Every structure is written in C-alpha cells, then in structure tokens.
Amino acid sequence: xxxxxxxxxxxxxxxxxxxxxxxxxxxxxxxxxxxxxxxxxxxxxxxxxxxxxxxxxxxxxxxxxxxxxxxxxxxxxxxxxxxxxxxxxxxxxxxxxxxxxxxxxxxxxxxxxxxxxxxxxxxxxxxxxxxxxxxxxxxxxxxxxxxxxxxxxxxxxxxxxxxxxxxxxxxxxxxxxxxxxxxxxxxxxxxxxxxxxxxxxxxxxxxxxxxxxxxxxxxxxxxxxxxxxxxxxxxxxxxxxxxxxxxxxxxxxxxxxxxxxxxxxxxxxxxxxxxxxxxxxxxxxxxxxxxxxxxxxxxxxxxxxxxxxxxxxxxxxxxxxxxxxxxxxxxxxxxxxxxxxxxxxxxxxxxxxxxxxxxxxxxxxxxxxxxxxxxxxxxxxxxxxxxxxx
Amino acid sequence: xxxxxxxxxxxxxxxxxxxxxxxxxxxxxxxxxxxxxxxxxxxxxxxxxxxxxxxxxxxxxxxxxxxxxxxxxxxxxxxxxxxxxxxxxxxxxxxxxxxxxxxxxxxxxxxxxxxxxxxxxxxxxxxxxxxxxxxxxxxxxxxxxxxxxxxxxxxxxxxxxxxxxxxxxxxxxxxxxxxxxxxxxxxxxxxxxxxxxxxxxxxxxxxxxxxxxxxxxxxxxxxxxxxxxxxxxxxxxxxxxxxxxxxxxxxxxxxxxxxxxxxxxxxxxxxxxxxxxxxxxxxxxxxxxxxxxxxxxx
Numbered sequence: 001x002x003x004x005x006x007x008x009x010x011x012x013x014x015x016x017x018x019x020x021x022x023x024x025x026x027x028x029x030x031x032x033x034x035x036x037x038x039x040x041x042x043x044x045x046x047x048x049x050x051x052x053x054x055x056x057x058x059x060x061x062x063x064x065x066x067x068x069x070x071x072x073x074x075x076x077x078x079x080x081x082x083x084x085x086x087x088x089x090x091x092x093x094x095x096x097x098x099x100x101x102x103x104x105x106x107x108x109x110x111x112x113x114x115x116x117x118x119x120x121x122x123x124x125x126x127x128x129x130x131x132x133x134x135x136x137x138x139x140x141x142x143x144x145x146x147x148x149x150x151x152x153x154x155x156x157x158x159x160x161x162x163x164x165x166x167x168x169x170x171x172x173x174x175x176x177x178x179x180x181x182x183x184x185x186x187x188x189x190x191x192x193x194x195x196x197x198x199x200x201x202x203x204x205x206x207x208x209x210x211x212x213x214x215x216x217x218x219x220x221x222x223x224x225x226x227x228x229x230x231x232x233x234x235x236x237x238x239x240x241x242x243x244x245x246x247x248x249x250x251x252x253x254x255x256x257x258x259x260x261x262x263x264x265x266x267x268x269x270x271x272x273x274x275x276x277x278x279x280x281x282x283x284x285x286x287x288x289x290x291x292x293x294x295x296x297x298x299x300x301x302x303x304x305x306x307x308x309x310x311x312x313x314x315x316x317x318x319x320x321x322x323x324x325x326x327x328x329x330x331x332x333x334x335x336x337x338x339x340x341x342x343x344x345x346x347x348x349x350x351x352x353x354x355x356x357x358x359x360x361x362x363x364x365x366x367x368x369x370x371x372x373x374x375x376x377x378x379x380x381x382x383x384x385x386x387x388x389x390x
Numbered sequence: 391x392x393x394x395x396x397x398x399x400x401x402x403x404x405x406x407x408x409x410x411x412x413x414x415x416x417x418x419x420x421x422x423x424x425x426x427x428x429x430x431x432x433x434x435x436x437x438x439x440x441x442x443x444x445x446x447x448x449x450x451x452x453x454x455x456x457x458x459x460x461x462x463x464x465x466x467x468x469x470x471x472x473x474x475x476x477x478x479x480x481x482x483x484x485x486x487x488x489x490x491x492x493x494x495x496x497x498x499x500x501x502x503x504x505x506x507x508x509x510x511x512x513x514x515x516x517x518x519x520x521x522x523x524x525x526x527x528x529x530x531x532x533x534x535x536x537x538x539x540x541x542x543x544x545x546x547x548x549x550x551x552x553x554x555x556x557x558x559x560x561x562x563x564x565x566x567x568x569x570x571x572x573x574x575x576x577x578x579x580x581x582x583x584x585x586x587x588x589x590x591x592x593x594x595x596x597x598x599x600x601x602x603x604x605x606x607x608x609x610x611x612x613x614x615x616x617x618x619x620x621x622x623x624x625x626x627x628x629x630x631x632x633x634x635x636x637x638x639x640x641x642x643x644x645x646x647x648x649x650x651x652x653x654x655x656x657x658x659x660x661x662x663x664x665x666x667x668x669x670x671x672x673x674x675x676x677x678x679x680x681x682x683x684x685x686x687x688x
Contacts, residue, residue, distance in 0.1 A: 009485040009636055010436055011427070049641045170427035173413055174437060179445045182674070198428040198508075208591040210429060210508040232397060232638050234483060238437070241485050241638060243515065 002225075003251065005070060006039075006215040006235065006242040011170045011194030013237030014038065017319035017333050020190075028192040028237055032138065032166045033067075033078075035318055035336070036274050036372030039217055040064035042233045042242075045323060050226045056324045062224060063370045065359065066217035068253075068273070069139055069164055071199050075216055075253035076139035076164045077377060078339035080148060080271045081311045084123045085134045088161075095136065095161050098123040101154045101381060102309035102344050114283070117293045121309045121344065124154045137163025146257040149269065149379025167195035167213060192238060215242070218254055218359075256358035260379070268305060268354075269379040270298075270343040270362065275316055275336035276374030277363050282312045282337050285364035295348065300360055305345035313338035336373070344381055354378055396639040396654045398662055399686045401570050402434060402487045402670070406680040407602050407626035410434050410671035419603055420622040421672075426488070429508070429590075431597045432627050434670060436484040436635060440464070442670050443484070443683070447661060462642050462652045463661050481642050481657055487635035488512060490566065491585070492593070493628050494600045497545030499536035502586040503566075503632065504546065506593035510562055513634060519565055522558040524589040529553040532560045536583040544586060547600055551588065559587055569686045570632060602626045626678060637662050637685070 014034040019025050044059040069076045082100040089095070102119045113120065140148070141162040151157070176188035197213040221227075229246040279285040287296040287307055294307040315335040322331050361369030362376045402408075408423075415422040426433050444464040454466040465480030490513055491503035510521045522530045529544045529551045531537055537544055537553075544553040563585040571577035588596070608620035639654040662685045671679040 011486075168427050172424075172435060172437075174435075177441060177445075179448075179450050196427040198426065200428050206591050208589055210590045212511070232636075234640065239479070239483050239640075240436075241483055241636065 001251075001254075002219050002221065003247050003254070004217045004219060004244050005247050006067070006217060006233070006244050007212060008195075008197045008215075008235065008240065008242045009232075010240040011196045012167075012235055012240050012242065013192055013194045015237045017317040026190040028190070030169060030193040030195055030237075031316070033195075033339075034215070034236060035316075036064070036067065036375075037318065037320060038236055039067045039215070040371045041320070041323070042235050043217070043219055043227075046231060046233050046244075047221070047224055047226050051224070054224060058224065060367060060370065061222050063220035063222070063372075064217060065219070065361075065372045065375055066274075067215040067372070070214045070216040070253070071164055072211055074162075075142050077142065077145050077271075077273045079136065079138055079140055079163070080145070080342055081313055081340045082121070082269070082271075082342040083148065085136045086127075086131055088134050088136055093160050093162070094158050095134075097157050097159065098125060099154050099157070100124075100311055100342075115289070115294055115307075118307065119309050121311050125156045137161060138166040139164040142253065142257065145271075145377065146260045149271065149377060150260045152267070152380045152382040154382065164213070165200055167197050168200050170194050170196045194238075194240065216253060217244075254359055256355045256378070266347050267308075267381040268303075268345040268347050268351075269381045270345065271377040271379065272337060272339050272341045272362075272374060273359060273377050274372055274375045275318070275339050276341070277318070277334060277336055277365070277368045278374075279364045281335065282310065282315075282341075283307075284343075284362060286362075298357060299362055301354070301357055302350045303347060303354065303357075304349040305347055307343060308346050309344045310342065311344075312341040396658065397688055398637050398658060399569070399688055400439070400484070400487070400635050400637050400662065401490075401682075401684040401686065402439070402633040402635075403570055403682040403684065404627055404629055404631045404680075405667075405682060406677050407628055408434075408631065408671050408681060409624060409626045409673045409678045410438055418623065419625045421624045423601065423625045423627060425597075426486075429597075430594055431489045431509075432492075432601065432631070432633075433489060434487040434633060434635075436486045438670055439487055439635065439683075440480075440482065440484040442668050443482075443661065443666065444480075446666055446668055458652060459657070459660060463657050465643075478643050479640070481640045481654070482661060483638045483640055485636045485638075487633040489597065489631065490634045491632040492597060492600060493630040494546050494586075494596050496537050496584075496586075498539050499584055501584065501630070502537050502544075502546055503581060503584050503630070504586050504588055504593060504596055505562070506588055506590045508590045509593070510587070513565075519562060520558050521562070522556055522587060524587065528589065529592075530556045530559045530587040532563050532582050532585055533557070534560075534579075534583050535585075537586055546586065546588070547596065549592065549595075551592070553586075559585060562587065566632065570684060572684075600628075602628045624673070626673075 014031045016029050016031050020028050043064045084098040086096040100121050100123050102121050144161045171193050173191045176185040178185045199211045199213045231244050232241050235242040287294045297304050316338050318334045318336045320331040359375045361374045363369045363374035410424045411421050412424050449460045449464045454461040463482050465478050467477045490509050491505045493501045494504045496502040507521050531553050533555050544551045563582040567578040567581040603625050606622050608617045610617040639658050642652050666683040668681050668683050669679045
C-alpha cells in the first residue's frame with residue numbers, strides 16, 4: 001500500500017452526469033466531492049503514461065481507494081446520515097445530536113418497507129416541538145467519527161464534531177477569442193463550476209491563517225509500481241492539475257482507531273465512507289432472503305449478519321468518460337448509494353475480524369471495490385430497549 | 391520515470407494594468423476582475439493564459455492542422471462534428487496563475503511588493519523555502535528594506551503595522567527576484583528592498599481594497615458631452631503585480647501517421663522557455679494587459 005496526498009493546483013471540476021458540449025448545454029456543473037472512480041482513473045492513466053504497454057485489464061487491477069479530505073493533518077469522512085443535528089452552538093462548536101435508530105417491530109410509520117423483515121429508522125428522543133435540523137459540516141474528523149461509531153447508546157448526545165465543510169464552488173465564464181478578429185467567437189460562451197480546495201474559514205472566523213485542503217488516497221499498485229513519489233495528474237474536467245505527493249506516515253489515517261472496539265457488539269452499523277454500487281440498488285447484493293430475513297456474510301470476513309434497517313440518502317449519478325481503448329466515449333449512467341448512508345445489522349455469527357474490515361469495499365463487484373467504491377466504516381448500535389430483537 | 395522535469399513554473403509580471411474580467415459585477419465596480427472564490431485574491435485562470443500563449447505562437451485552427459508541433463502543444467478540435475472523441479488534446483497544461491506579490495502603496499519606499507504566508511506556502515513546492523509565521527497586525531521585511539525609516543512601523547495604504555526584519559524574508563525575496571528579474575541585478579535589489587510579508591487576513595484586505603479602480607465615460611460624438619448612462623467603473627490588477635502558475639507537459643498526443651519527432655522536451659523548449667511578451671485579458675485597445683511571461687525550471 002502506498003499513500004498519496006493530492007493538492008489541486010486550480011479549482012477541480014468534479015462533473016455530474018449532465019451533458020455538455022456543442023448543442024447539449026453550455027454549463028459544466030460540479031458535484032460536491034470527487035467520485036472515487038475519477039481518482040482511480042487519474043492514477044491508472046498516470047501509470048499508463050509511464051508504461052503504455054499495459055492493457056486496460058492490467059491497469060484495472062490497481063486498487064485506488066479514497067478520496068477523503070485531509071486538512072491540518074487530520075483526515076475527514078462524510079457525515080453519517082444516522083445523526084440528526086438539532087443545533088450547533090456557534091461559540092463552542094458543540095452539536096446537539098439525536099441518534100437515528102431502528103424502530104421497534106410494529107411501531108412503524110405506516111409505510112410499507114422494501115422488505116417485510118426491515119423496520120424503519122427514526123430519531124430517538126424526538127422533541128415535541130418542531131425544528132429544522134442543521135445541515136452542519138459535510139465531513140467529520142476521524143476522531144469524531146470514531147466516537148460516534150463506538151457508542152452503542154441511543155440517547156441524545158452533545159459532542160464536538162470538529163467538521164470540515166465541502167469545498168466551495170466557483171463559477172467561471174469562458175469565451176473563445178478568435179485570433180483573426182480579437183473578438184469573442186459567436187456561440188462559444190460557456191460556464192464551468194469548480195471546487196476550490198482552500199479551506200473556507202467559518203462565518204466570522206479570521207482568514208488570518210489560510211490552509212489547503214488536500215485529497216487523501218490509498219493505492220495498491222500490485223505488480224505495476226511505477227509512479228514516483230511526486231507527480232502531477234490531470235484530475236476531473238478541463239484537465240485541471242493536482243500535485244500528488246507520497247506520504248509515508250498516513251497509515252494511521254486508514255486504520256480503525258484503537259479506541260474503537262467493534263468486536264464486542266451484537267448490533268453492527270455499517271457507514272459508507274465512499275459512495276457504493278450494488279446490483280440491487282440500495283441493497284447490498286451479498287444479502288439474500290432466508291427464512292423471511294435478509295441475511296448474508298460481510299465480504300472478506302466470516303461475519304454473518306441480518307439487515308435490520310437502513311438510513312440511505314438519495315441516489316447520486318455516476319457517469320464518466322472512458323479512455324479505454326476500443327471503448328472511448330461516455331460511460332453508462334449508474335446510480336450510487338451516497339456516502340454517509342448507514343446500514344444496521346444484527347450479528348448472527350462471528351465478529352472477531354471486524355477491525356480488518358475498516359475502509360474495505362462492501363460492493364458486490366470486486367472491480368467497483370478496486371475503483372474505490374463502497375469503502376465502509378464500522379460501528380456499534382444497540383438501539384431502543386423495545387427495538388432489540390436480539 | 392519522474393514526470394517532474396516536464397513541469398515549469400511560469401511567472402506573470404504585469405507591465406500595464408491587467409483586466410481579466412468576469413463580466414458585469416453586482417457591486418459598485420461594474421467590471422470586476424477574476425478572483426479566487428475562497429480567498430478573494432486576484433488570479434488569472436489557466437485557460438486565459440493558455441489561449442493567449444497559443445495565440446502568441448499563431449496556433450489558429452489552420453496552423454494546427456498543418457504544424458504538428460503546434461497541434462501537439464495546443465490540441466485541435468475536429469470541426470466536422472461535435473464529437474470530442476475525434477479531437478486531439480493539447481499536451482501543454484497551464485494551471486491558474488495565482489497572486490504572489492501585490493504592489494501596494496507604502497508611505498516609505500513608494501510601494502511595497504506585499505505577499506503572505508499562504509501565497510508563499512503555495513510557491514514553496516520544490517523550493518525548500520522557509521516561510522515565516524506571522525501574527526495578526528505584523529509584517530516581516532528584508533534586512534535591506536526601504537519600507538521603514540527610523541522605527542518599526544510599516545505604513546501600507548492606510549494600515550500601520552508592527553514589523554521586524556528577518557532573514558527568511560530575504561530568502562523569499564531572493565527566490566522571487568531571481569526568477570522574475572533574472573537578468574537585472576538592479577531590479578533584484580529594488581525588489582529586495584520592497585518585499586513585505588503580511589498576515590493572510592491583511593493580504594486579503596489589501597487584495598480587496600488595493601487594486602486599481604478607474605472611472606470611465608463615453609463621450610457622445612454629436613454633443614461632445616457624456617453619453618447618457620455611459621459611466622462605469624473598471625477594476626484592474628496594478629502594474630508590477632506578480633503571479634505564478636505551473637505549466638506541465640502531458641503525454642504528447644500525435645497523429646499516428648505523422649513521423650515528426652515530437653517530445654515533451656521539444657514542446658517545453660519551443661513554447662515555454664523564452665520570456666514572452668503577451669497581452670492577457672480585456673481592454674487590450676486601451677493598453678491593458680501587457681505582461682511579461684517568464685518560465686522557470688523547477
């Protein structure tokens with residue numbers, strides 16, 4: 001494994017799948033964060049540029065995992081969707097969080113569930129009065145995440161998230177100037193939106209010390225270790241560049257924190273750190289119906305589980321442009337389960353190997369895993385007293 | 391193989407005020423300049439630099455079809471259809487040029503080339519430069535500074551700042567002056583005497599308030615007086631501003647049938663080695679946007 005940090009040298013364009021080009025649209029939009037396949041493609045293309053005899057099949061064996069923001073020597077993960085933030089104290093940064101947990105069987109919200117063995121999830125200790133949840137930061141620090149995942153309780157909690165907002169979007173309007181006339185060419189006006197990776201100071205915070213947000217990536221080159229410790233790669237749309245520097249001591253960012261002991265629990269929470277692709281949409285393909293329940297073995301482990309509930313965000317589009325020989329052109333659109341989605345499991349058997357699952361892919365296809373999709377973080381839950389089914 | 395040697399830093403030194411605009415503004419300035427989103431510091435988008443460099447080398451579509459070197463450097467679009475799959479990407483990639491030094495009016499020394507730790511941090515890559523840390527309200531100057539006299543106060547625009555002299559500032563000045571004024575020891579000395587490093591907050595304030603804003607009117611030919619509604623304010627980056635970016639040579643994409651020897655070295659040597667005199671941005675016919683573009687090996 002080698003660990004890299006990417007520093008964008010210009011705002012990066014992480015395009016969504018809307019069309020752009022002559023006659024198709026004059027606006028390039030950007031998603032909030034880069035999808036894993038963009039980084040995987042960039043790293044593999046960089047390897048191919050060094051050794052162009054490698055075939056697409058060989059290049060696809062290179063595992064590229066990420067990408068996570070790194071700022072001020074901390075790694076961040078997408079906000080878990082089982083946290084409902086009621087309020088964040090501006091001065092102290094302490095957030096009042098309600099935990100979203102599976103409801104008791106029969107206590108449902110009166111809506112049909114995708115499978116009869118599943119129960120809906122809802123916030124515990126929901127206050128009587130209405131409130132609008134705070135969006136809060138898009139990313140949580142590893143420390144906050146470990147604290148959140150390691151806690152089995154379902155009660156309301158006051159904690160510091162120490163979060164990081166997503167990169168700010170920057171719009172640019174571009175024209176083509178004709179060398180013959182020095183004036184703008186007719187119909188050649190378009191706008192692009194990019195992500196600015198300078199860390200945004202919070203409201204009212206001094207810009208006295210600006211810092212750079214970087215992108216953390218883990219690469220397993222397998223048989224094709226070619227890249228130097230520092231190189232430049234074009235990343236995302238419009239060939240914006242990112243400086244890629246190898247960092248030897250990043251291993252700690254990619255390991256489950258020692259404080260987090262997920263072996264003991266009977267209830268297991270799976271949080272997607274990168275968007276996932278499953279054959280059955282939101283439902284992992286390794287879960288099958290058995291005796292009226294959705295059960296299966298977590299990939300790469302002997303842990304057998306039953307799905308109890310899931311908190312899944314709205315799907316995100318995934319497309320792209322393939323540079324693969326013979327397949328050059330736009331890729332088919334796929335739907336991703338967004339990062340931050342949480343699955344609640346009941347452990348049926350095993351559980352000792354869980355620490356090895358940290359940031360491993362849970363996607364159905366091994367290739368999607370090598371492309372960096374579906375990297376999971378693991379935590380505990382026990383749920384409401386009445387909801388306990390074990 | 392290390393691809394770093396196919397990378398150069400490019401410097402933009404403004405010779406006349408530079409107006410890389412963003413269209414009509416919503417503030418009191420009608421025609422503001424392009425700025426980075428988070429820092430609000432002036433910048434030149436890489437696409438603007440690349441387009442102008444391509445133009446400087448006469449890279450018209452016709453020329454790109456004829457000349458393999460120009461086509462490899464700047465790419466070519468297939469005009470017959472809109473399918474990008476049939477186009478060729480240019481190999482030279484320019485990043486945005488980001489501000490390094492902003493000229494700011496100073497009570498002593500006429501003007502100061504002001505920079506900040508974050509500007510230097512970005513520039514630091516490969517240079518092994520030691521960037522001084524700053525506290526709010528202070529500035530770091532070189533040993534030979536002309537920006538203060540008999541005391542320790544630096545007066546920039548209407549700010550007065552505590553300041554100290556530090557060797558780290560001299561090292562920064564050496565690096566920048568060596569790159570931008572390589573052939574002129576006199577200018578290197580002038581630069582060293584005027585470099586001031588201030589905190590990022592103050593630098594942002596100076597970037598927002600220290601640019602050149604000029605009022606323009608249009609005279610109605612018939613009446614000889616101002617045409618109705620024809621008053622506007624234009625912003626420009628002042629003369630002597632310094633910006634820097636990176637130019638990198640990607641894999642050389644060439645026509646399969648072409649047997650010309652095109653290499654990354656050749657492209658960089660041809661297009662990114664000699665100093666260029668360019669016109670960047672809008673308002674060219676009023677003299678705006680004359681810059682020196684210099685390339686520095688890393």
